[in-house]
Amino acid sequence: MIFIVVKFPVRPEYTDSWLTHVEAFTQATRAEPGNLWFEWSRSVEEADTYVLVEAFQDGAAEAHVNSDHFRAAMETLRPLVQRAPQIVSTTIEGATGWSKMGELGID
Numbered sequence: 001m002i003f004i005v006v007k008f009p010v011r012p013e014y015t016d017s018w019l020t021h022v023e024a025f026t027q028a029t030r031a032e033p034g035n036l037w038f039e040w041s042r043s044v045e046e047a048d049t050y051v052l053v054e055a056f057q058d059g060a061a062e063a064h065v066n067s068d069h070f071r072a073a074m075e076t077l078r079p080l081v082q083r084a085p086q087i088v089s090t091t092i093e094g095a096t097g098w099s100k101m102g103e104l105g106i107d
Helices: 023-030 060-065 068-080
Strands: 002-009 035-042 049-056 086-091
Touching (some): 023 068
Antiparallel strands (some): 035 049
16 A cells, blocks of 8 residues: 655645645545545644645556646645645555554444
8 A cells, every 4th residue: 555644834825725725636536546545634733734644555646646637736736835745655565444543442
């Protein structure tokens, strides 16, 4: 599984409307073959920062970044961010999705 986390530092004037601006990109990405999840959250420490957590089956992330909707989103989002987003991208061998957190095992 390819696991990616991206922090988007959004310009203050777009913070409240960010999810509207990324809606088409979000829906298109979620519909991609091999997409496991694509979820947005707002940082509780940095009010102008949105955090994207996404995962793809092995090999599917390359098709994602080469898609028309990805390229279009990068152009749409460029003027909405304060600076280049920060990213962590890694492959987790053998993982196929979420697992239960054993420390809070509630059935």
